[in-house]
Amino acid sequence: MKFKVYLILLSFLLITINGQSQTEKSVHFKNIIHAEAGGIGGYGSLNYERVVPLPGLFSISGRVGLTTVRVYDFINRFNPDLLFPVTINGFFGKDHKVHVGFGQLIANTVRANHTGGSPTRETKLHTHFAIGYRYQKADGRLILGLSYTPMIEFQENYRHWGALTVGVAF
Amino acid sequence: MKNILVLFVTTSLLLSCRKNDFDINNLNNNKVSAIGHAGMGIGHTYPMNSLESILNALNLGADGTEIDVQMTKDGILVAFHDFNLEESTNLSGHIYEKTWEELEGARFSYAHYGDYQLIRLDDVFNAIPDQDEYTYFLDFKNFNPNKDSVYFETLNNAIIEVVDKYNLIENTYVEFKSEILIKELIEVRPDIKQFIYTNYDYALSLAEQYNLHGITVAVDKLTHERVELAHSKNIMVATFNTHSHQRNITAVEHNVDFIQTDRLKHLLKILED
Numbered sequence: 001m002k003f004k005v006y007l008i009l010l011s012f013l014l015i016t017i018n019g020q021s022q023t024e025k026s027v028h029f030k031n032i033i034h035a036e037a038g039g040i041g042g043y044g045s046l047n048y049e050r051v052v053p054l055p056g057l058f059s060i061s062g063r064v065g066l067t068t069v070r071v072y073d074f075i076n077r078f079n080p081d082l083l084f085p086v087t088i089n090g091f092f093g094k095d096h097k098v099h100v101g102f103g104q105l106i107a108n109t110v111r112a113n114h115t116g117g118s119p120t121r122e123t124k125l126h127t128h129f130a131i132g133y134r135y136q137k138a139d140g141r142l143i144l145g146l147s148y149t150p151m152i153e154f155q156e157n158y159r160h161w162g163a164l165t166v167g168v169a170f
Numbered sequence: 171m172k173n174i175l176v177l178f179v180t181t182s183l184l185l186s187c188r189k190n191d192f193d194i195n196n197l198n199n200n201k202v203s204a205i206g207h208a209g210m211g212i213g214h215t216y217p218m219n220s221l222e223s224i225l226n227a228l229n230l231g232a233d234g235t236e237i238d239v240q241m242t243k244d245g246i247l248v249a250f251h252d253f254n255l256e257e258s259t260n261l262s263g264h265i266y267e268k269t270w271e272e273l274e275g276a277r278f279s280y281a282h283y284g285d286y287q288l289i290r291l292d293d294v295f296n297a298i299p300d301q302d303e304y305t306y307f308l309d310f311k312n313f314n315p316n317k318d319s320v321y322f323e324t325l326n327n328a329i330i331e332v333v334d335k336y337n338l339i340e341n342t343y344v345e346f347k348s349e350i351l352i353k354e355l356i357e358v359r360p361d362i363k364q365f366i367y368t369n370y371d372y373a374l375s376l377a378e379q380y381n382l383h384g385i386t387v388a389v390d391k392l393t394h395e396r397v398e399l400a401h402s403k404n405i406m407v408a409t410f411n412t413h414s415h416q417r418n419i420t421a422v423e424h425n426v427d428f429i430q431t432d433r434l435k436h437l438l439k440i441l442e443d
Contacts, residue, residue: 042282042283043282069215069281069282069283069284070215074216074223074225074226074229075225075226075229076226076229076230081283081284083283105283107283109283109284109285111222111284111286111287112220112221112222112225112297113297114221114287114289114293114297115293115296115297116296116297117221117225117296117297117299122285124283124285126283153282154260154277154285156260157260157277157279159279
């Protein structure tokens with residue numbers, strides 16, 4: 001199932017690179033900072049996104065983000081969980097864009113050691129996907145978005161999830 | 171408009187500073203003990219009965235914690251609440267159908283990206299520093315439909331083993347819902363303290379009949395008079411379902427002995443005041 005989804009996304013990206021003849025420009029600003037409510041980070045995240053224009057109304061982007069689930073651990077010590085969403089997105093559209101994407105969330109989290117109870121850090125990867133809508137006027141800086149962002153936590157548990165995005169381009 | 175705003179802010183500040191004056195008079199040395207409901211309670215970001223949730227509650231200053239307990243097919247006590255594993259973990263089925271080997275490593279699916287796993291009761295107590303400083307309510311969920319004499323014996327042996335191993339006899343209360351389980355445990359270890367957890371009238375009658383330490387009743391089924399009646403019979407009262415600030419306050423006002431709360435920080439704060 002996961003392989004099929006990756007295959008579809010790859011096909012989509014190849015088509016966007018090779019198959020377009022339109023000349024209309026879809027990207028004016030290549031850098032975006034956006035805040036996501038919900039989404040890949042779970043409850044929310046702050047992200048940087050770099051957009052690469054492609055022929056026609058297509059573009060792709062790579063984003064990295066940062067968020068946390070909790071800042072203090074179970075013994076009330078400052079010991080934050082650190083979550084880094086990394087996503088590749090493909091966009092189509094001018095002012096109104098649709099996008100699909102996928103990526104990994106790198107989670108460095110704190111849990112209790114079951115033999116003794118001490119806080120222990122571990123790093124795990126979690127797959128996510130994104131399909132949604134983004135509004136950005138062709139030459140505008142404001143970005144608004146709405147996405148369906150399911151995740152496969154621990155590469156095992158599928159969870160439906162969604163995101164609201166607000167950002168600025170520069 | 172400005173005056174109204176000033177009045178509103180002043181009133182809000184005054185109300186927020188209001189001190190809770192409780193006149194506590196109960197069988198617990200006139201003190202209400204703040205007990206974490208399966209650790210930090212329902213709705214917290216740590217899953218109920220996870221080691222993280224239990225240790226978090228104790229580290230915040232709780233007097234103790236309630237722990238839901240189930241027994242595996244091979245007689246291991248596990249901290250877990252639900253009937254079905256799939257309700258809150260990445261496994262399916264029931265605890266009583268599985269051995270501990272099959273359950274070990276099972277992960278709570280509730281929290282985002284948290285690798286919080288099912289844990290044996292033995293490991294919970296092993297991880298708690300100074301176990302004897304806290305009070306424990308072990309709420310036994312006996313979902314196994316085949317309760318025969320072997321089951322009772324295995325369950326009682328498992329309870330006795332953990333109570334004795336960690337010297338918990340003074341500060342641990344076993345909570346059962348059924349009369350037969352109460353009776354079976356009394357027969358082998360009458361010194362293990364028991365609470366009966368069911369509706370008020372039946373709980374009170376069983377507590378009297380078997381000389382139990384107390385009854386556990388939902389806060390919305392309690393009144394001040396009902397708590398007083400139990401106390402007059404030398405029966406302690408624990409309550410739960412205190413998942414709001416108001417319910418915490420109501421439970422304290424009822425003069426119960428123990429509150430198994432879902433709002434631990436609030437309860438600790440009002441009891442400290």
